[in-house]
Amino acid sequence: MALIEIRGLVKAFGPVKAVDGINLDIESGEFITLLGPSGSGKTTVLRMVAGFEDPDAGQITLDGKDITHLAPFDRNVNTVFQDYALFPHMSVQENVEYGLRTRKVPKAQRAKQALEAIESVKLSHTADRLPHQLSGGQRQRIALARALVLRPQVLLLDEPLGALDRQLREEMQVELKRIQRDAGITFIFVTHDQDEAMRMSDRIVVFNHGRIEQVGTPQDVYERPATRFVAGFLGVSNLLEIPSAQSDTSKDATISIRPERIRLAPSSYQQRSGEVALGGRISEVAYLGSNTVFVVETDTGSRISVTTLNQELPTQGEGFGTGDRVLAVWQESQAAQISG
Amino acid sequence: MSTATESRPISTYLFRRPRVRLFSLLALPMTWIVGVYILSLFLLLITAFWYVDPFTSLVRPGFTLDNFQAVFTEPAYISTSLRTLWIALAVTILSVIFAVPLGLYMAKIAPAWLRNALAVAITLPLWAGYLVKIIAMRLVFTEEGFFNWLMAPFGIKGPGFSMPIVILTLTYLWFPYMALPVYTAIRQIPTNLFDASSDLGARGFMTIYRVVIPLITPAIIAGSVFTFSLSLGDYLAARFTGGATQMIGSMIAANINLNPPMAAAFSMVPITFVVIYLMVARRTGSLERM
Numbered sequence: 001m002a003l004i005e006i007r008g009l010v011k012a013f014g015p016v017k018a019v020d021g022i023n024l025d026i027e028s029g030e031f032i033t034l035l036g037p038s039g040s041g042k043t044t045v046l047r048m049v050a051g052f053e054d055p056d057a058g059q060i061t062l063d064g065k066d067i068t069h070l071a072p073f074d075r076n077v078n079t080v081f082q083d084y085a086l087f088p089h090m091s092v093q094e095n096v097e098y099g100l101r102t103r104k105v106p107k108a109q110r111a112k113q114a115l116e117a118i119e120s121v122k123l124s125h126t127a128d129r130l131p132h133q134l135s136g137g138q139r140q141r142i143a144l145a146r147a148l149v150l151r152p153q154v155l156l157l158d159e160p161l162g163a164l165d166r167q168l169r170e171e172m173q174v175e176l177k178r179i180q181r182d183a184g185i186t187f188i189f190v191t192h193d194q195d196e197a198m199r200m201s202d203r204i205v206v207f208n209h210g211r212i213e214q215v216g217t218p219q220d221v222y223e224r225p226a227t228r229f230v231a232g233f234l235g236v237s238n239l240l241e242i243p244s245a246q247s248d249t250s251k252d253a254t255i256s257i258r259p260e261r262i263r264l265a266p267s268s269y270q271q272r273s274g275e276v277a278l279g280g281r282i283s284e285v286a287y288l289g290s291n292t293v294f295v296v297e298t299d300t301g302s303r304i305s306v307t308t309l310n311q312e313l314p315t316q317g318e319g320f321g322t323g324d325r326v327l328a329v330w331q332e333s334q335a336a337q338i339s340g
Numbered sequence: 341m342s343t344a345t346e347s348r349p350i351s352t353y354l355f356r357r358p359r360v361r362l363f364s365l366l367a368l369p370m371t372w373i374v375g376v377y378i379l380s381l382f383l384l385l386i387t388a389f390w391y392v393d394p395f396t397s398l399v400r401p402g403f404t405l406d407n408f409q410a411v412f413t414e415p416a417y418i419s420t421s422l423r424t425l426w427i428a429l430a431v432t433i434l435s436v437i438f439a440v441p442l443g444l445y446m447a448k449i450a451p452a453w454l455r456n457a458l459a460v461a462i463t464l465p466l467w468a469g470y471l472v473k474i475i476a477m478r479l480v481f482t483e484e485g486f487f488n489w490l491m492a493p494f495g496i497k498g499p500g501f502s503m504p505i506v507i508l509t510l511t512y513l514w515f516p517y518m519a520l521p522v523y524t525a526i527r528q529i530p531t532n533l534f535d536a537s538s539d540l541g542a543r544g545f546m547t548i549y550r551v552v553i554p555l556i557t558p559a560i561i562a563g564s565v566f567t568f569s570l571s572l573g574d575y576l577a578a579r580f581t582g583g584a585t586q587m588i589g590s591m592i593a594a595n596i597n598l599n600p601p602m603a604a605a606f607s608m609v610p611i612t613f614v615v616i617y618l619m620v621a622r623r624t625g626s627l628e629r630m
Contacts, residue, residue, distance in 0.1 A: 072538040073542060
């Protein structure tokens with residue numbers, strides 16, 4: 001039995017169905033990411049697990065117990081909010097002690113546990129400060145300590161790194177992952193940043209329009225996207241219609257092939273077995289330092305993107321340029337069939 | 341058409357002379373504040389040291405501390421001061437008790453149209469005259485009034501004109517001054533602080549006690565300056581709805597013709613209460629911590 005089981009979850013705000021029938025199992029100790037564009041329903045699902053929103057239909061169980069309609073204070077889950085939601089009139093230590101106070105932990109023990117939690121995020125020297133005296137990254141860590149000190153079964157994180165600058169965000173990604181491993185707590189992480197999702201997650205749940213598009217490991221969703229949406233949302237993908245004659249099934253099929261799995265060859269190139277080759281003309285070349293992106297207009301009327309890694313210094317006069325006729329070549333096994 | 345060379349003698353003169361400019365800016369308000377506000381208070385204080393000639397009953401300038409001595413020693417004056425202090429505190433506390441849940445509902449729960457309707461409803465009594473509201477309360481609580489009529493089937497009879505009715509009347513009069521700042525302050529609390537509090541295990545009352553109240557304390561103090569000091573100075577509520585209830589204001593009103601120096605000395609009492617109240621509020625640090 002999974003730690004969290006979500007069945008047929010529905011939530012509408014007025015005429016808009018924010019969450020439209022979601023089923024999801026979350027295993028104990030897992031780092032699972034709800035990924036999707038804004039308005040895709042991921043945050044609403046998180047808020048229903050936390051208890052801030054009451055579902056219109058469906059069920060959520062935690063450890064076999066139905067928590068669908070329980071109040072937030074009756075669930076063993078805690079939340080790290082997008083803008084931290086630290087109490088502005090309380091010191092760092094009082095903030096971290098707040099949850100222990102609601103659980104009637106005696107004063108001395110409360111202080112001890114709070115200081116340990118503050119130390120675990122390496123901010124012992126800020127215990128007496130007020131939140132507005134901390135930097136964004138420090139507030140983020142205190143919000144984390146405030147939730148973790150309660151040893152919840154599940155920690156919910158609502159775009160917690162969204163307000164941080166890039167370098168700090170990358171540090172916090174590593175830090176969060178370490179904390180999750182050490183504490184062995186299940187993390188449900190909401191983000192719209194696919195790099196962040198790929199970097200941190202055991203599994204990714206891709207949301208769109210209030211529904212789940214695909215659930216899988218980062219590799220699953222990247223290499224074998226189930227839908228056009230997933231293929232386009234995680235990284236760049238070329239979606240190509242394959243006429244029924246060439247596909248396995250009798251229907252027309254769509255395949256997804258990643259730009260870095262395609263290489264360019266001179267039009268004289270002899271295609272080997274197991275390879276697919278499409279003829280076309282290069283319409284754009286973008287040199288990005290570590291790699292170069294080519295756009296090829298194929299003879300069949302598609303535009304495909306091809307990325308080559310610049311492993312060596314480019315030699316003058318070598319390589320393809322705009323207007324060149326080329327073959328875009330890939331191994332047939334590298335492409336993924338898209339169903340929807 | 342104005343041009344750069346057009347002469348504006350007054351503006352040019354003032355522009356070059358900052359002191360004159362400052363004087364012309366402040367002349368009117370300073371005349372008002374110093375000449376009317378402060379001077380009249382000062383004259384009141386001076387009068388408190390004068391005395392009434394026992395034979396002619398005329399006020400004589402002089403210097404005596406008898407009036408102040410009476411304020412602090414006469415049991416009638418002491419009990420009236422304490423009763424007035426208690427009434428003003430009760431009005432303030434009652435206003436807070438009504439204003440916080442109302443503010444929470446308006447700021448965080450009510451739909452926009454209802455929020456606006458309630459805001460109007462709160463301020464509506466301010467449009468009616470002060471005496472009108474006191475008479476309205478008098479009509480409700482009089483012997484044959486609305487309250488007794490409504491409660492008669494349950495065998496409940498109102499207390500008649502007495503101190504509790506004075507407290508209710510004053511709360512009715514000054515409640516808008518507490519409700520509006522409290523509502524505004526609650527509106528400024530981010531919604532996710534309420535989420536965070538319940539997420540960390542706090543039920544409604546703990547969230548109000550530990551999160552809402554501390555965050556709106558400056559607003560409560562601002563509101564209480566009105567509810568407290570306006571109640572301290574009032575006497576018409578006691579006169580029309582208090583029955584035999586005497587407040588500082590009623591005694592000042594009674595003395596104002598017979599013994600003006602005594603009335604002046606007694607009027608220093610509510611001023612002193614307000615000053616002490618503000619100093620205590622400052623001491624708690626609740627005015628600065630925001």
